[in-house]
Amino acid sequence: MHSTLSKELEAFRASCRGQAQRHFSSLVPVMDGERRFPAEARPVLAEMGAYGLPFATSVGGQGGSWLAWAILHEEVARVLPALGIHFQVNCVVAGALLDCATPEQIARTVPALLSGEKVAFFAFTEPATGSDPSLLTTRAERIPGGWRISGQKRWITNATHADLGIVFARDPDGDVSLFLIPEGADGVHAGPATALLGLRGTGLADLYLDGVEIPEDHLLGSAGGRFATLKRAMTIGKLGLSSMSVGIMSAALDEAVSYANQREQQGHPIIEFQAIHHLLAEMVSRTEACRQLLYWAATCKDQGSEAIVEVASAKLFITQTAVDVCRMAMSVHGVYGIAEGTPVERMFRDAKMYELLEGTSEVQRELVMRAFR
Numbered sequence: 273m274h275s276t277l278s279k280e281l282e283a284f285r286a287s288c289r290g291q292a293q294r295h296f297s298s299l300v301p302v303m304d305g306e307r308r309f310p311a312e313a314r315p316v317l318a319e320m321g322a323y324g325l326p327f328a329t330s331v332g333g334q335g336g337s338w339l340a341w342a343i344l345h346e347e348v349a350r351v352l353p354a355l356g357i358h359f360q361v362n363c364v365v366a367g368a369l370l371d372c373a374t375p376e377q378i379a380r381t382v383p384a385l386l387s388g389e390k391v392a393f394f395a396f397t398e399p400a401t402g403s404d405p406s407l408l409t410t411r412a413e414r415i416p417g418g419w420r421i422s423g424q425k426r427w428i429t430n431a432t433h434a435d436l437g438i439v440f441a442r443d444p445d446g447d448v449s450l451f452l453i454p455e456g457a458d459g460v461h462a463g464p465a466t467a468l469l470g471l472r473g474t475g476l477a478d479l480y481l482d483g484v485e486i487p488e489d490h491l492l493g494s495a496g497g498r499f500a501t502l503k504r505a506m507t508i509g510k511l512g513l514s515s516m517s518v519g520i521m522s523a524a525l526d527e528a529v530s531y532a533n534q535r536e537q538q539g540h541p542i543i544e545f546q547a548i549h550h551l552l553a554e555m556v557s558r559t560e561a562c563r564q565l566l567y568w569a570a571t572c573k574d575q576g577s578e579a580i581v582e583v584a585s586a587k588l589f590i591t592q593t594a595v596d597v598c599r600m601a602m603s604v605h606g607v608y609g610i611a612e613g614t615p616v617e618r619m620f621r622d623a624k625m626y627e628l629l630e631g632t633s634e635v636q637r638e639l640v641m642r643a644f645r
């Protein structure tokens with residue numbers, strides 16, 4: 273396909289693709305099969321700029337663009353989508369800190385996240401809610417010199433191996449405030465890794481905060497009003513998920529074309545059958561449409577827009593289409609498409625997850641419609 277990207281971005285894509293294939297292919301069975309987070313991937317991700325590419329150098333980022341970050345994400349996901357979830361959490365946490373924290377809090381925390389030196393968790397969701405902040409029950413009480421945080425968070429990526437993280441909690445005024453949980457804080461522990469359909473091996477687990485005492489200056493910014501921070505920071509996550517979905521579609525298309533060329537029926541490779549043409553053509557067209565939508569959403573962010581509605585509408589369309597495209601790739605494979613261990617079977621499971629993360633499709637529709645009311 274003809275690319276409208278600059279030569280520099282295409283060269284960057286080629287470099288990301290090479291590194292992802294070289295370093296991450298062998299980790300697919302580790303994450304998807306053994307369900308283990310591969311810490312050995314971290315130095316490579318850091319070298320690629322995965323943890324901090326689009327952030328300003330003044331806060332420890334690499335001063336690149338959101339568009340370049342989307343391409344990087346896409347290329348990692350072509351090989352191993354679950355890895356993308358891991359590094360994007362650092363970016364989401366950095367985004368939340370930059371949204372509301374003081375310069376001192378930012379200087380103390382953000383550079384180590386954007387370099388990949390530290391791994392973060394982002395803890396909003398709870399057993400009773402993932403979409404409605406009014407149902408949060410994690411509480412922050414004032415104690416002399418600081419705060420005590422108590423509660424249980426659910427579905428927390430990186431929970432089993434994170435160094436530090438941020439927690440949304442209800443403050444004494446009943447509003448949602450945001451707190452930094454520092455490395456080594458007493459009273460924080462992760463439950464066993466949660467078993468999921470896809471995106472395995474990300475260290476996702478429940479996170480327990482049993483009366484965690486933190487100093488006063490670990491309240492990020494001022495008290496209250498952090499639902500707005502959540503929405504803005506999640507835009508970063510949604511852009512990442514959209515990028516990964518495009519990467520999965522691309523990989524599913526490659527798998528389907530390759531299988532259709534080598535599988536023979538009635539004396540012909542199945543790629544000669546018109547029904548297979550139709551499936552592959554739909555996959556090409558949908559993947560490219562999603563890629564362009566992704567690049568538009570990333571460019572909106574690069575141009576300084578908060579892009580909350582643009583990214584939500586991109587995430588809505590792209591993540592749903594990724595499931596359709598993977599389903600088509602499975603159809604090209606016949607029954608081999610649903611056999612455990614077939615690449616397209618894993619891609620389908622991984623793609624399905626993106627519809628639910630960082631706000632479900634239903635919640636994205638609500639966000640998009642709010643702009644028109």
Ligand SMILES: Cc1cc2nc3c(=O)[nH]c(=O)nc-3n(C[C@H](O)[C@H](O)[C@H](O)COP(=O)(O)OP(=O)(O)OC[C@H]3O[C@@H](n4cnc5c(N)ncnc54)[C@H](O)[C@@H]3O)c2cc1C
Binds near residue numbers: 403
């Ligand atoms: C792999 C993975 C990683 C995750 N990582 C994290 C993480 O790091 N940190 C974190 O905090 N969370 C994380 N989550 C949680 C995830 O963001 C939530 O699960 C998700 O937002 C949905 O929440 P829920 O399952 O509680 O659904 P609910 O909020 O209970 O929703 C249930 C259903 O009701 C619908 N619904 C809810 N509200 C509305 C509405 N207003 N209008 C229309 N329909 C609505 C939903 O679309 C859904 O169909 C992760 C989840 C997964 C699967």
